[in-house]
Amino acid sequence: MQADRMDFSPLLGGTLTGEEMARPETTYLKDVWRTLRGRKTAVFSLVVLVLLVFMVLFGPMMNEYNYYSNDYAAANQGPSRVHWFGTDTLGRDLWTRVWVGGRVSLLIAILATIIPYAIGMLVGGISGYFGGKVDMFIMRLIDVLMGIPSLIYDILLIMVLGSGSISTLVVAFTITGWLGSARTTRGLVLQLKEREFVMASKTLGASPMRLILRHLLPNTLGIIVVGMTMTIPSVIFAEAFLSFIGLGITPPNPSWGQLIKEASEVFKQYPYRFIIPCIFVGLTMLCFNLLGDGLRDALDPRLRT
Amino acid sequence: MTDRVILEVKDLCKHFAVKGKGVLRAVDHVSLQLHEGETLGLVGESGCGKTTLGRTIVKIYRPDAGQVLYEGRDIWQQKGRADLEYHKNVQMIFQDPYASLDPLSVISTSIGEGLDIHGMYKGKARHDRILELLQMVGLNKEHANRFPHEFSGGQRQRIGIARALAVEPRVIVCDEPISALDVSIQAQVMNLLVRLQDEMKLSYLFITHDLSMVRAISNRIAVMYLGSIVELADADTLYTHHLHPYTSALLSAIPIPDPDVEEKRSRMILSGDLPSPIGLGAGCPFASRCPRAKDVCRQSRPMLTEMEKGHFVACHRAKEG
Amino acid sequence: MQHVLDVRDLAVSFFTYAGEVQAVRGVSWYLDSHETIAIVGESGCGKSVTIQTVMGLLQSPPGRVKAGSVLFDGREMLGLPARELRQMQGNRMSMIFQDPLSYLNPTMRVGEQIAESYILHNHVSRAEARQKVLDMMRLISFPEPERNMYVYPHQLSGGQRQRIMVAMALICGPEVLFADEPTTALDVTIQAQIIELMNELKEKVHTSIVLITHDLGVVANMAQRIYVMYAGQIVERGSARDIFYRPRHPYTWGLLASVPRLDQKQRRNFTFIPGTPPDLLSPPKGCAFAARCPYAMAACASFDPEEAAFEGDGHYARCFLYHKGAEAMLQKAQKERGIEA
Numbered sequence: 029m030q031a032d033r034m035d036f037s038p039l040l041g042g043t044l045t046g047e048e049m050a051r052p053e054t055t056y057l058k059d060v061w062r063t064l065r066g067r068k069t070a071v072f073s074l075v076v077l078v079l080l081v082f083m084v085l086f087g088p089m090m091n092e093y094n095y096y097s098n099d100y101a102a103a104n105q106g107p108s109r110v111h112w113f114g115t116d117t118l119g120r121d122l123w124t125r126v127w128v129g130g131r132v133s134l135l136i137a138i139l140a141t142i143i144p145y146a147i148g149m150l151v152g153g154i155s156g157y158f159g160g161k162v163d164m165f166i167m168r169l170i171d172v173l174m175g176i177p178s179l180i181y182d183i184l185l186i187m188v189l190g191s192g193s194i195s196t197l198v199v200a201f202t203i204t205g206w207l208g209s210a211r212t213t214r215g216l217v218l219q220l221k222e223r224e225f226v227m228a229s230k231t232l233g234a235s236p237m238r239l240i241l242r243h244l245l246p247n248t249l250g251i252i253v254v255g256m257t258m259t260i261p262s263v264i265f266a267e268a269f270l271s272f273i274g275l276g277i278t279p280p281n282p283s284w285g286q287l288i289k290e291a292s293e294v295f296k297q298y299p300y301r302f303i304i305p306c307i308f309v310g311l312t313m314l315c316f317n318l319l320g321d322g323l324r325d326a327l328d329p330r331l332r333t
Numbered sequence: 334m335t336d337r338v339i340l341e342v343k344d345l346c347k348h349f350a351v352k353g354k355g356v357l358r359a360v361d362h363v364s365l366q367l368h369e370g371e372t373l374g375l376v377g378e379s380g381c382g383k384t385t386l387g388r389t390i391v392k393i394y395r396p397d398a399g400q401v402l403y404e405g406r407d408i409w410q411q412k413g414r415a416d417l418e419y420h421k422n423v424q425m426i427f428q429d430p431y432a433s434l435d436p437l438s439v440i441s442t443s444i445g446e447g448l449d450i451h452g453m454y455k456g457k458a459r460h461d462r463i464l465e466l467l468q469m470v471g472l473n474k475e476h477a478n479r480f481p482h483e484f485s486g487g488q489r490q491r492i493g494i495a496r497a498l499a500v501e502p503r504v505i506v507c508d509e510p511i512s513a514l515d516v517s518i519q520a521q522v523m524n525l526l527v528r529l530q531d532e533m534k535l536s537y538l539f540i541t542h543d544l545s546m547v548r549a550i551s552n553r554i555a556v557m558y559l560g561s562i563v564e565l566a567d568a569d570t571l572y573t574h575h576l577h578p579y580t581s582a583l584l585s586a587i588p589i590p591d592p593d594v595e596e597k598r599s600r601m602i603l604s605g606d607l608p609s610p611i612g613l614g615a616g617c618p619f620a621s622r623c624p625r626a627k628d629v630c631r632q633s634r635p636m637l638t639e640m641e642k643g644h645f646v647a648c649h650r651a652k653e654g
Numbered sequence: 655m656q657h658v659l660d661v662r663d664l665a666v667s668f669f670t671y672a673g674e675v676q677a678v679r680g681v682s683w684y685l686d687s688h689e690t691i692a693i694v695g696e697s698g699c700g701k702s703v704t705i706q707t708v709m710g711l712l713q714s715p716p717g718r719v720k721a722g723s724v725l726f727d728g729r730e731m732l733g734l735p736a737r738e739l740r741q742m743q744g745n746r747m748s749m750i751f752q753d754p755l756s757y758l759n760p761t762m763r764v765g766e767q768i769a770e771s772y773i774l775h776n777h778v779s780r781a782e783a784r785q786k787v788l789d790m791m792r793l794i795s796f797p798e799p800e801r802n803m804y805v806y807p808h809q810l811s812g813g814q815r816q817r818i819m820v821a822m823a824l825i826c827g828p829e830v831l832f833a834d835e836p837t838t839a840l841d842v843t844i845q846a847q848i849i850e851l852m853n854e855l856k857e858k859v860h861t862s863i864v865l866i867t868h869d870l871g872v873v874a875n876m877a878q879r880i881y882v883m884y885a886g887q888i889v890e891r892g893s894a895r896d897i898f899y900r901p902r903h904p905y906t907w908g909l910l911a912s913v914p915r916l917d918q919k920q921r922r923n924f925t926f927i928p929g930t931p932p933d934l935l936s937p938p939k940g941c942a943f944a945a946r947c948p949y950a951m952a953a954c955a956s957f958d959p960e961e962a963a964f965e966g967d968g969h970y971a972r973c974f975l976y977h978k979g980a981e982a983m984l985q986k987a988q989k990e991r992g993i994e995a
Contacts, residue, residue, distance in 0.1 A: 056442075059439075517696060545916040587916050588875045606813050607843075
């Protein structure tokens with residue numbers, strides 16, 4: 029064989045060391061963004077959501093109509109070159125109303141998700157981290173509050189605070205919305221705080237707040253984000269439902285829920301009025317779900333290659 | 334190594350309440366002294382309380398009784414700056430290299446955390462310090478911005494060591510730092526720890542179940558069984574002139590990688606398992622498995638007594654030889 | 655004489671998102687009746703994958719046998735229909751694992767679990783099975799078998815659970831017992847008990863043992879022959895004495911030297927193998943150990959060494975040092991290691 033041609037001279041040290049791939053300077057958030065960009069569905073959803081946000085901001089400016097002026101001469105028109113999405117019973121331009129309504133719905137959805145989740149994560153984090161009596165008290169409180177259906181709260185609160193405004197709805201959703209996320213976070217924190225990296229940080233002298241904010245909560249984020257993106261659609265629904273029973277946004281202010289409610293009364297005659305806002309609600313929900321999926325993967329460096 | 338005591342554990346107790354079962358005395362009246370620059374080995378089987386003792390020393394757990402004195406001062410009496418100072422001086426290296434690093438932080442963040450907490454280096458100096466630490470433990474600067482899961486077990490353990498060293502500690506509690514690693518990697522990490530000790534005059538409390546490894550690096554060794562120290566002596570004495578029957582059993586149970594030696598060796602195999610540490614009786618904790626146990630062993634608990642200079646044993650029958 | 659188990663040129667790969675991981679790269683070994691062999695190596699060297707494949711337990715996908723054959727009593731095991739394979743598993747060959755708790759069913763009494771494979775393979779009545787379980791528990795010197803056969807795994811200690819695993823594995827009287835790191839999760843005093851138990855039972859139930867471990871102390875205690883694995887290949891094989899006293903492969907040298915010995919006074923400086931094992935996603939060209947080998951030569955980086963034979967009972971090492979032409983390096987190595995030529 030080739031034995032005679034083989035070279036038995038010593039191999040210089042270091043010739044065979046494993047190759048080192050140098051990586052660019054990065055932080056966690058940059059890395060999350062880089063990974064997220066690699067996921068086609070997530071990027072697509074993000075683009076659609078950005079487009080939706082752009083449209084709810086600037087869509088109403090694209091024609092000369094406003095969302096509240098009645099024009100009985102133009103009532104009940106189908107989509108046309110003049111009224112792109114048609115008009116409603118009072119002759120209001122639906123294009124304008126859909127985008128203005130979108131502002132309300134998206135704003136409520138995002139605020140009424142982020143605020144309760146932020147509160148829930150903090151409370152849950154504190155409860156799980158400190159344990160003992162603090163935990164006991166917070167958990168029993170949550171148990172009691174959870175025992176009452178959230179719809180009852182929402183209705184009562186809206187009656188007290190007065191219906192119709194975005195802030196009222198956000199407050200109502202917040203008061204009931206933080207319970208679930210607090211519970212989830214607490215469970216996750218209970219597991220995480222026994223992990224050695226948390227102990228290591230404690231050994232370095234980290235304060236409880238640092239431990240909670242820098243180590244415990246970020247490590248729950250992957251799971252929490254999925255919950256959040258699931259919550260956004262349900263908030264849009266809840267707002268639509270409250271509008272439906274007359275406790276949501278007060279007319280003439282539109283919201284997607286409000287529009288769907290109005291259109292449902294005349295669905296047989298004018299199906300486009302019902303279908304158009306439904307498409308946007310559906311699209312928003314789908315995009316948030318897909319984005320959440322991608323985010324979960326991106327937030328966990330272990331799932332990356 | 335000097336005779337100056339840097340860290341002292343006095344009559345320390347740490348109990349855990351186990352639901353529906355009673356009280357687990359994980360650490361039961363343990364006293365230890367760690368001298369400056371020394372390595373004190375702390376050996377025992379799983380559940381003997383060695384990890385709990387280590388964690389109590391670094392203030393992860395709060396003791397139920399007794400004291401931990403650093404430079405003569407009770408660490409639980411100190412507040413604010415002095416407390417923070419203690420965390421800077423006494424560090425820990427953890428057992429599981431897969432759990433001891435935050436999966437979401439690149440390793441430069443993990444290593445730099447101590448620097449941030451103690452406000453030690455800032456800006457460019459912080460960056461340089463992290464690279465210096467990486468080099469010190471045999472990693473290079475390309476590694477700084479990678480996530481823990483991209484490293485092997487041995488490399489992660491090096492990162493854990495760099496994190497502990499970052500704050501320039503004087504005492505390091507090493508909690509089984511090599512037991513999760515492969516043999517050839519274990520020796521690498523041990524050499525690193527030894528080198529760092531010489532360079533930085535560190536004192537180690539080295540917790541392990543590996544009696545062969547600990548012999549080579551320890552000045553003194555303490556053997557723990559069910560929450561108590563049963564024997565404490567300098568390393569060579571412990572291997573050659575141990576007095577406690579549990580130490581004998583432990584040493585004789587360890588297989589030696591040499592078939593001829595193994596063939597000739599007579600073994601002292603303990604019958605039975607470690608009894609449950611919950612609700613131990615009044616007698617010697619080892620009495621239930623001890624081949625030499627007498628009535629007195631089941632009735633009263635032997636105290637840790639100095640038999641020869643620096644050689645402590647807790648056994649009623651040790652005096653009889 | 656026919657070997658009980660004869661593995662030839664086995665190659666197993668895992669197909670992952672990142673590509674093909676060549677876990678086992680052409681491994682041959684055999685097992686005779688009444689002997690204990692040990693496959694020694696560090697984590698990721700392919701030792702567990704090898705026996706999982708032989709047992710028919712390889713997860714596929716992602717795993718796939720790429721080449722080789724496994725003859726059990728002269729019969730090819732690879733590609734055997736699942737039904738026939740099941741008749742072998744637990745009956746003619748069985749396995750004990752590192753972590754007994756995750757392999758015992760937490761909702762089943764231990765007696766039932768021991769009996770399960772016996773009933774399955776021998777179609778006996780419950781009463782007969784119960785008697786067999788009692789015999790088995792007495793054989794492993796389990797205290798109070800009549801009472802303890804009715805407890806659940808969580809009520810037992812780690813050592814007791816491993817005993818139950820041993821009883822489960824041996825109840826059908828298998829010809830081959832695979833032990834995958836059987837003592838790694840146990841404390842030393844318990845480990846000593848289990849080693850003694852396995853050595854004792856081997857005689858009593860006439861089984862052969864394939865021991866998989868990284869602990870050379872356990873090997874010294876149990877095995878007659880040793881295979882040293884590195885990066886998916888067997889780099890050295892021979893009798894236990896050949897491997898411990900006359901090792902030939904630089905990896906074996908490194909492995910033996912890096913284990914501190916309880917009976918030797920050693921001070922603060924550990925011999926170690928520099929570097930880490932290669933990534934089997936793209937195995938290096940030539941000898942896999944070359945990058946970590948202090949005696950690597952140019953040839954090692956480009957060619958795969960063949961096995962060199964030594965005196966002794968089937969002692970081979972896969973290394974170029976014993977090639978003609980490499981005398982200069984061999985002399986250097988032997989001098990450094992204090993081995994006479």
